[in-house]
Amino acid sequence: MNSQQFIALEEQFGAHNYHPLDVVVHEAAGAWVTDVEGKKYLDCLAAYSAVNQGHCHPRIYDAFLEQAKLVTLTSRAFRNDRLPLLYKKLHEMTGYDMSLPMNSGAEAVETAIKTARRWAYDVKGIPENKAEIVVASGNFHGRTTTIVGFSDDPSSFKGFGPYCTEAFPMHEYGDIEDLKTKITENTCAIMIEPIQGEGGVVIPPDGYLKAVEKLCKDRDILFICDEIQAGLGRSGKLFAHYYEEVRPDIVIIGKALSGGFYPVSAILADKEILSVIHPGEHGSTFGGNPLAAAVAVRALEVIEEEELIERSAELGTYFAEKLRAIDSPHITEVRARGLWIGLVLDTKARPYCEGLMDEGILCKETHENIIRFAPPLVITKEEIDWALERIEKILKSV
């Protein structure tokens, strides 16, 4: 079958909940993917940062296969000999006492919400069912009905209500004065992305994260940081909140936690917070299964041993500088932290993404006029130069 035939099948039998570029990927390795006709593309999206370690990383693949031969799923009804090692690894790497594993990012966000609410009632003493979590404009935390209920993007929330909006007041992202006006005696948490990825790599003003941390400390509120896309090296640091040297009470991770082999997510917190969840109160059939844990441990080891965080910082600076040097009247801004770049245009980005695809580069527009470049962190400087030549050509010709 060729690409057109696969696309026809997908259009006929699949729900149309995505608007993908018409490239039909057959295989991938490192920073490259190959379509069914054998054409190669440099992947500049990295599965929304889930394959920071590169596609089909051979060492993660080994861990996946070795574990798949032993046992894949026990459910949490029994213990297994892989999950404790993931807990230990996450503790050593991040400094948090404990973690709670789930599968998708949205589930981990739900876990953070449940933990914060339980803390609100059991520790802070907020009256039952009154806890509020302040969120930010432009947020993206996933697709469950609770989460889309506090999105301000109509394509996320419209038509899926009813919602409980009073439980999630929204402040203007980056505006600490506005945030202060949203705090009440029932506020139990503030939940933000340290950099908004789906929002188009939106970096808040310097000092914002520090001010959020201080506000949380002063008012006995939990600071929740969603690092699902920003974390694990993407921003040029292990976590994007390290740029302001803050320590959130709950950190949410996912995506690159498995290097793309398997959905693995988790929340990280200290014991006095995570202890509010008791046996039987939260869980998931697949969450924390041995296959997920084995893959996640190896995926984290690869980030450390291949120095992917340092790579992201160094190559990201290079990539962004070169993009800023492109002389195009359509570029209005280049926002970058590590290998995570939002190229803001004064026009629709989709035709540029399609032009780049023809040139062998895969990336995706976000919010109509922004192209996000977020290649696997294993990309080389030579591959970036190769991409830059083509990006310049397309920016000047479309």
Ligand SMILES: Cc1ncc(COP(=O)(O)O)c(C=O)c1O
């Ligand atoms: C910041 C953030 N939070 C949560 C999610 C949801 O993750 P998932 O798609 O794995 O549910 C995403 C996905 O893009 C994200 O970028």
